[in-house]
Amino acid sequence: MDAGFSELETTAMSAALQAARRGHRGANPLVGAAILTRESQVVVGHHAGAGTPHAEVDVITTAIDLGVDLAASTLFVTLEPCNHTGRTGPCTQAIIDANIPEVVYASADSNDAAAGGAATLAEAGVRVRSGLAHEESLALNAQWRRAVAAERPFVTAKIAQSLDGKVAAADGTSQWITSAASREHAHQFRSRVDGILVGTGTVLADDPRLNARGPGGQPLETQPVPVVLGLTSLPPESFLALNPDTVHLRTRDITAALGELHARGLRHILVEGGPSVLGAFFAAGIVDEVFCYQAPLLVGSGLSSLSGLNTSTLSDAASLIPDETAEPAMSQLGPDVLLHFVVGEAGADNYTT
DSSP: OOTTOOHHHHHHHHHHHHHHTTSOOSSSOOOEEEEEOTTSOEEEEEOOSTTSOOHHHHHHHHHHHTTOOGGGOEEEESSOOOOSOSSSOOHHHHHHHTTOOEEEESSOOOOTTTOOHHHHHHHTTOEEEEOTTHHHHHHHTHHHHHHHHTTSOEEEEEEEEETTSEEEETTSOOTTSSOHHHHHHHHHHHTTSSEEEEEHHHHHHHOOOOOOBOTTSOBOSSOOEEEEESSSOOOTTSHHHHOTTOEEEOOSOHHHHHHHHHHTTOOEEEEEEOHHHHHHHHHTTOOOEEEEEEESOOOOSEEESOOSOOOOSGGGSOOEEEOOSSSOSEEEETTEEEEEEEEOOTTOOGGGO
């Protein structure tokens, strides 16, 4: 039990942490909230993703629907309530408007644009305490905090490969290694990110559209920005050259490229390859999350899913941690298996955390 907090308060924050994992990683942190009522009941809420109500608003709405007396309750939240207006209003104002007298948060918000919520609440007369489950909260969003600190987008790497790690056969054929179910899932995920990045080699080989489509080929409502990395000019007749929304970053410097995308307001990037681009992102230590679509095929000689990742010893290998959130660590998609990871520190025993 955290010092200074009761068993009941610890239980409420644990419920908030569990609720946080129902959300999706990406541009926003995973955040959960819990309201501890006067009758010692716990009501939970969470942030489901960009554009949806924040965890505090979600749990307040649920509590109101249940007839909870918010003026006699305590709000527990895994991250300091935000203090700014983005796609939604500031959570601090929602808490003040709900007449909640006390807030306990686990860790401070490291995003300067949203920070300062605790001070705003205190100035409004709300009792504010912090530190309960602090380490658990930090660990939950370690990758997001790393991206925020570097002023770059959150980076998800997508790998679609055979069981022996190949993305194409020796003759170059690659459509389709994974199943229709995997492709449908990948397109749904595309619709949640701000941009999709490939290298110029992929553009020359595949002429991709880099959009999000439904099973029938229809465009989904929300579309990512197509991003191409590399010095080679795009063929003028290619889909991406003809798309006015395409961003062509004429550089091989990944840090500079991500800085440019961040300056354009893109906060979550999906890197789809090819192998040299994926390898370069992993080699630079700039991957936060991995979706690996594993097909039940053995290709043998062929093109590996990653290249240029010149790890000479096992202790330097990138450590992938199975991640259980709204996207489970392992799921079946038709004949394929989808593996979901976050990236830990090289050489660290991250599985014990």
